Amino acid sequence: MMNHDTYENPLISRYASRAMAELWSSNRKFSTWRRLWVALARAEKELGLEISDAQIAAMEAKVDAIDFEAARAYEKKLRHDVMAHVHTFGDAAPEARAIIHLGATSCYVTDNTDLILLREALGRVRDQLVGAIDALAVFAERWKGEPCLGYTHFQPAQLVTIGKRATLWCQDLLLDLDEIERRIAELRFLGVKGTTGTQASFLDLFDGDHAKVEELDRRVAAAFGFDRVFPVTGQTYPRKVDSLVLSALVGLAESAHRFGSDLRLLAHERELEEPFEADQIGSSAMAYKRNPMRAERLCSIARFLMAQHAAASQTAATQWLERTLDDSAVRRMTLPQSFLAADALLTLYLNVVPGLVVRPAVVAAHVERELPFMATEAILMAGVRAGGDRQDLHERIRVHSLAAADAVKQGADRNDLIDRLQADPAFAAVDLDATLDPRRFIGRCPQQVDAFLDTEVEPVRRRYPNLRGQRQEVHV
Known part of the structure; x- marks a missing residue:
């Protein structure tokens, strides 16, 4: 239950999935510590140390039976979290007390656990990413041939298609x-x-047997599905790893922010809208509002995630020699919260993309408003082919275009450039209507979408056949 008297992390209570929150929970963390102690004891026994099957069985039986209150009491007394849990585990499995943590230092459980959790969390991000990629690919396929205004500098430019933009x-x-x-x-x-x-x-x-020490390293790693270990370390694994992992998550945040920003721009143009529930309220004051709140949330959480990498980078840069503890507190915050934020972003993707609403009539109206300007080069060439003077026709088009643009800026309902050209005898031999088919101006957009889906998306779908995008709900 929520405690309404203390701060709650909105990544847990509002944004991220339960699965990602559980992955970074105390229960997962400390039960993994215990599994590491069991794996260490078992490997040490197999390599000749005097550890009994009964001791290992006693430990295994209590891996998930963690007395958190007892651990809290030990930590208050000892001021050491790992030793608090060593004692708590020893109380739960007294037969094994003497061999728990044998030969190890704290980072054996803390750092190896972090690596285990990082791998699982990355796997979840990967799976959600595949779902988001698939959802966008489905959208791109559906709308690959639908002409829309392209924008450079957020000013109307040559036409693209809705599907091409999604690619x-x-x-x-x-x-x-x-x-x-x-x-x-x-x-x-x-x-x-x-x-x-x-x-x-x-x-x-x-007893000085180097081969057994090397084998111990391999066996413990293999018990957790790792086929490689760092050949050299200080007391911790290189904090460079955290920086590289968070850099990959920050890349996702960059993509999410760009996507969210584009949705917000297109929502303003009323061409594309995110899902909106029947009872959803867009504004507490302006009842008519339909705000792009999911896209805004994408940008907001992405901004938070992008800020986390600075801490990981600085931590990697400031490690002293074999070990310093100034990495501990910051990593407790940045690693889980970065993955929770990444999870929240991908949950939003899988909510928004399958429910995207395209307004074709609005898109077509915007195209119609600008298309006469974009068609002027084709009109010029058609006029020349009909026997006109290129320079004279160019000047006439320039004058008519400026007049039509000025009329639009003054509030005219439509772009009347074609009307002006039709009234000009110099263009009498040109089929002006034939130049205004929007599909003449989208280039290879449909073919580019097909090629993109075939060469880039289909290999991903084949690698992950069970991860096709399904719409997810978000806390609104």
Whole structure:
């Protein structure tokens, strides 16, 4: 239940999914610590240390039975979170008390747990990304041939299509997917490295047998599905890893902000709208409002996520020699919250994209308003082919265009450039209506969409056949 007397993190209460919140929970964190202690004991036993099956069984039986109140009391007394949980685990499995954490330092459980959670969280982000990519691809396919105004500098430019524009948003996410997949593939385990990374304590336990220490490292890593460990570390895994991981999440935030901003611009033009529930209120005062609140939330959360990388970068840059503890508090905040924010962004994608509303009549009206200007080059060429003088026709088009533009700026209902040209004898031989088919001005947009879906999206769909985009609900 919520405690209404203290601050609550809106990433948990409003924005992120329950699955991502649970991943970063205390229960997941400390039960993983216990699994790491079990894996260490089992590997040490297999390699010859005097640890019994009964001790390992006692530990395994209590992996998920965590007495958080007891741990809190121990930490208040000891001022050390790892030792508090060592004692709490020892109380729960007294037969194993003597061998829990044998040879290890705190970072054995804290850092390896972080790496396990980072891998799982990256996997969830990857899966949501694939869903968002698929949803945008479906939208692009549907609207690939629908002409709309293109914009440069947010000024009307040559026509594109609604579907072609969607491929730009989708392409950004594909680049993000590349980075997320790379981070997953390159993630390594800390393993068992000891207090300054020398593995001296484990070398003592195995009477100087280097091969057994190396095998211990491999076995513990393999128990958690890692096939690689860092060959050298200080006491922690390199904080550069956090910076690289958050950099990939920040890339996603950049894409989300761009997508959200474009939606807001198009909502202003009334061409494209995000979903809007029947009972949804857009404004507490202006009852008619239909604000793009989801797109605005995308931009807002993306801005928060983009700010997190600075902390990770600075932490990686300021580590002292083999270990310093000034990374601890900041990482407790930046790692979970960055993933919660990324999860919230992708939840928004999977809510907004499947429910996007296109207003074709508005789009067509905007095209009609600007198309005469865009058609002038084609009109000029047609006039020349009909026997006209290129320079004379150019000047006439220039004069008529400026007059038509001025009329529009003065409040005219429509662009009357074609009317003006039809009244000019110099263009009598030109079929002006034939020059105004919008599809003449979209270039290869439909073909580009087809090629993009075939070469870029379909390989992703084949790699992840069970992750097609399904609409998700958001807390509004």
